[in-house]
Amino acid sequence: MLKVGLTGGIGSGKSEVSRRLAARGAMVIDADMIAREVVEPGTEGLERIVAIFGPDVLREDGSLDRGRLGSIVFADSEKLASLNAVVHPLVGERVAELQSQADEDAIVVYDVPLLVENNLAPMYDVVVVVDAADETRAGRLLTLRGMTEADVRARIAAQASREERLRAADVVVPNEGSLEELEARVEALWADLAARAKA
Template sequence: MYKIIGLTGGIASGKTTVSDYLKERGYTVLDADAYSRKTTAKNGPAIPAIIEAFGKDIIDNNGELDRKKLGSIIFNDAGKRRELNEIVHPLIREMMNADEQKFIKEGHVFLDIPLLFENGLDERCDLVVTVFVDRDTQVKRLIKRNDLTAGEAEARINSQMPLTEKVQKSDCHLDNNGTVEELYEQLDRFTEELESL
């Protein structure tokens, strides 16, 4: 019987690297961030409610969502972050659920969801895997990847459940403090076990 596997982690923990490797190995990975981008794309289904909640200046001259401006608001204001999540998350869930039902007939399905535990979606999964790094590594990678200040990086990390807590709640965890090769080796072991279930 095929499994629904929740894949989570923290910002800049390496979850995308894991997702990409799983896809290369032929697994179906449904990425919540990709669905989020669809809902918030130009003329996407979430845009009217986002304009209503955050004002017209959240849209740039091309009619696109100004993600940097929105990010600076929501990562520093828990109330605004909650408001955005209430708009976007139901739309994401609807799209992901439809695809999950389609693909689970063909094989294991990984749900790549950063806020898996925060939104109680771990309860829908047969297994949960968390990709983790230590806090210093996470801050350094985020500063480098997103060209942020240390304060901005800390604010984004603090907006999520601590990785140590996610690891405790998981069935399996992947340590991404080392090399990519070491991460892939852990992932290979996990998928071998998965296929033997």
């Protein structure tokens, strides 16, 4: 089994790369998706978040208002640490459960937004960083996700710097251009990972 840590700053196109690797046969374990699962209504995770941040972080239907919680924690590193202390162990348990289901010869891609911030690189056989300039990422977040400029700045500031991510990379996938260019880069990445898996 080849364990691939896939990361990139918000707006880098990491999720797009992840989807394209899944289409080629990778088993993708998406940390963000799991982080959503572990705080769904009725879970211990959501209960603990409400105990810390109060009922204002809930929507009317009882689900977590991720936008509201995000604006609280990304502006305050202590509150972000409190949230991570709840969510990360629950995510870790679920990841271990999914990993145990993978075939021996699988290429398992762990889509982990905060891989560098949480010093997780040693957990993987290879770390792949999807890279784009901060200005490019900010532009995508403003236009494609409709985020405010203040939110974009806060999210980018809360993550590792571009330089820190590049230092942690074994493989860099540049993503400044078109989807066609990205497709060619993912094809090359997949060939690289397949060769590593056989080595």
